Structures are given as C-alpha cells and as structure tokens.
Amino acid sequence: MNNLIDKIAWIHLDNNKILSTRSRGKNAYYLPGGKREPGETDLDTLIREELSITIIPATATHLGTFHAQAHGHADGVTVWMTCYTAEHHGVPTPGNEIEEITWLTYADRNRVSPVDQLIFDHLHQTNQLP
Template sequence: MNSTIDKIAWIHLDNGKILSTRSRDKNAYYIPGGKREPGETDLDTLVREIDEELSITIIPATATYVGTYQAQAHGHAEGIIVQMTCYTADHHGVPTPTSEVEEVTWLTYADRDQVSPVDQIIFDHLHQTGQLH
C-alpha cells in the first residue's frame, strides 16, 4: 500500500491572506487542490482540481512552483503521509464552491490551528517569508 498521498495545491494569496476551502463533513480547512490522476502532470492536476473545486480556470503558463511539503495526512491512519506540491498561478473567474466544497474563505496566519498538518507547514513558510500575515 502506498503510504504517501500525492497532492497538488494552488496557493492564492491576496493582501496577506490565503484562499482556503472546507469540504463537506470536514472540520479543517485545506489549501485548494487534490490528488493526481494516473498519467497527469503537476499542471494537469492543478488545472483539473481547481476547476472541480472552485469553478475557475488556472492559466498554466503562469504557474510558478512554490515548494513541496510533507506531513501526516489529516484524518488518515498514523504513518500515512501527504506530499503537497504547491504552485501559484493566475486564473480566470471568481472562486465559487462546487458540490464537494462547502466553504471558500480567506485565512491569515492566526487561523493556522484550523488547517491540516501539511497546510500548517505551508502557513509557517509563507508567514516566515512575509507573504501570509
């Protein structure tokens, strides 16, 4: 069994806040994104997942790699690790929750305790680099 969950995430910052989502029946916020499908590149996954979650179009040519982060996967058995490869990218459209997303919100570093473990690591990095207030 694969003990690493391979995910791609979109980091969208505005005025020191980060766009986050909460799925139905979940108690934590997540940076938008999701699992790679077989044969997909990072950008394929990014474009598909963000369209599925937020009904917006990522502009692939503008995607910039931010970093890859690992932590215990939220809500999974001990030892299951999530690896999150993060990108920023320009987009068309307004983030709108779809069927799998209950809430779209802007979070600050003060909200760090409300996000998944891997997102906490990303929040720390963005805060240390002055991007997340």
C-alpha cells in the same frame, strides 16, 4: 494500503490572506487543489481544481513541496503537497465536495491540516502571509 497521498495545491494570496476550502463533512480547512490522478502532470492536476475558475497554466510557479502526516488518516499515512501560485480567470466558487471557501490569515493556522500548517509557516517566514 497506500501510505502516500500525492496532492497538488493552488496558493492564492490576496490582502495578506490565503484562500482555503472546507469539504463537506470535514472540520479542517485545506488549500485548494486535489489528488493527482494516474498519468497526470502537476499542471494537469492544478488546472482541474474544483473552484469553478480557470488556472492560467503559463503563469504557474512552483512555490515548494511539503509533507506531513495526512489529516484524518491512520498514523504513517503521509501527504506530499506540491504547491503552485498561478493567475486565474473567474471567481472562486464552491463546487463538488467543497462546502465552503474562506480567506484565512496566519492566525488561523490551527484551523488547517498539518501539511497546510507547514505551508502557512513557510509563507509566514517568507513574509508572504504576515
């Protein structure tokens, strides 16, 4: 059993809110992004996200890397979330396993996965998500 989940997340903030997604059958919200496939770079994974938008690779900026117990997995399974901001073209639209897209505030922190909670805390502490 693999005890590490390697994910890349797109951090998109607008009007004091952060874009978040909920997958079919899940009860928590997650930042948009995905698991890294073998041989992919961070940017490869970032631009393949599933919101029907086009990430502009030249604008990608590393925000930080966070780790926590993986939501919905056995104890000891950790998710490492490497986060980037980036400009994009298009309007985020649910696709594939994404059932819902929503904008959350820091007050919604309890509705997201444990690693996303750490990211919300970081954004709050740095005045990016009041």
